[in-house]
Amino acid sequence: MKAGNNIEHEVIVLVHSKSLVTEFINNFEIREYPLVKTSWIRRVKFEYFTSKKLSKQIKPDLWFSLHDMTPNVDCKTQVVYCHNPSPFYKLTFKEKLLDIKFALFNAFYKYLYQINIKRNRFVIVQQNWLRDEFIKLFGVNTIVAYPLINNDFSFSKEVIENDVSKFSIFYPSFPRIFKNFEVLLEAGKILSTYRNDFEIIVTIRGDENKYAISLFERYKQYDCIKFVGKLTRNQVYNYYNEVACLAFPSKLETWGLPISEFKQFNKPILAANLPYAKETVGEYGCVKFFDSTNAYELAEYLSKLIDGNLEFDRYKTLVPAAPFASNWAQLFDIILQQKDINT
Structure with missing residues (x-):
């Protein structure tokens, strides 16, 4: 070499x-x-x-x-x-x-x-x-x-489980405690009290570990929340292609790969207002950062996004x-x- x-x-x-x-x-x-x-x-x-x-x-x-x-x-x-x-x-x-x-x-x-x-x-x-x-x-x-991000990934079309008549929010991740699924699911619960034109899709089956079990038991009764389980890389990209936006509430990441992957689709991203997320997002015109502990704030931003009147953040990452x-x-x-x- x-x-x-x-x-x-x-x-x-x-x-x-x-x-x-x-x-x-x-x-x-x-x-x-x-x-x-x-x-x-x-x-x-x-x-x-x-x-x-x-x-x-x-x-x-x-x-x-x-x-x-x-x-x-x-x-x-x-x-x-x-x-x-x-x-x-x-x-x-x-x-x-x-x-x-x-x-x-x-x-x-x-x-x-x-x-x-x-x-x-x-x-x-x-x-x-x-x-x-x-x-x-x-x-x-x-x-x-910085990690290498494959911007040339091609995927084969598959039928996926999303309701095209509803505004779909996608969070692909394995259920680890720091992934902070609960703030997104709680925001969905709050949002469902006054509108039903959206769905939240998470890659949890509900029996992977204690954390997944607790999430499933707390939120399984809400029709707006879809537990689709673990997906292949190709399926993840099919969801990227079909959903309306990506939510990424994780409290801890060395990078935040789904953010980089989803940016290729030029769709809105709602990300935790944390240093890792800001560095991963970089310069992007369709991002809103939210308090990773505040489900009410996230619900408000989601509602505004669904209605088409969310004001995105303007953020520029400094080069290390x-x-x-x-x-x-x-x-x-x-x-x-x-x-x-x-x-």
Whole structure:
């Protein structure tokens, strides 16, 4: 592979399944470790013991860790990509009971991040707010690197479950506690007391976990709320194509991919008034930011949007300070320019 001033680089990719990287089989050396994802004990063993042995065999100039943990390795330069935002969310006691797995991540992930983190030349994050948190917690050098968004995604037409006679609001996400479905569903409940010309579509079946069960039990009686369950990527894009607007009330994201995907359709977006959402939205003429804890405000904005008289927000995201990469090609250019990699 050529990169960084046209210098040849040998790339060895360590994965738990080669099926993840079939398109790169002929370009890179792929090594498979299928047991790594079967338990946290095996993951820890791989990161802190197996990787040490591998680094002594491979003698890499650069070790790029893609999944949050900084392994114990011998190399000239290490970088780690951190994309789990769970340590930066303030859980209530009730939320802990509804999502124990996330509560554990919330309690312990910052300590997992901390292990060996100072070994890295750079910690790579997706947004500026995460950079600020990592600098505050760990005092590390960071690169903000925006994810690659596929703007050329094509989808095949399918019949989907939306009422074309009604104004449809879509929120595609898995039911995790921080996804904040309740503010949208409560807004729908409020709105249904004085109008019935809309529907809210959420990708919840109602039995995925305690949080999903609680949401389904609280809102299943409202005809305006449609629980359609998990969708394929193609089905999600069919909904993007057919619905009137996207709602994105999540309280915590490293990016907020549905926002970027939906922008391609040039339709209204109602997003949480939080730093991650504003950075993800960027410059867009059809967005309204709302208080992620205020269902009445969201209901008011939805009603105005349905009536065609909602005033959209004008917001312009500032470009993050250097080092910053707007895509992964730029990210590798920044990393590979380090003198001790190419010498």
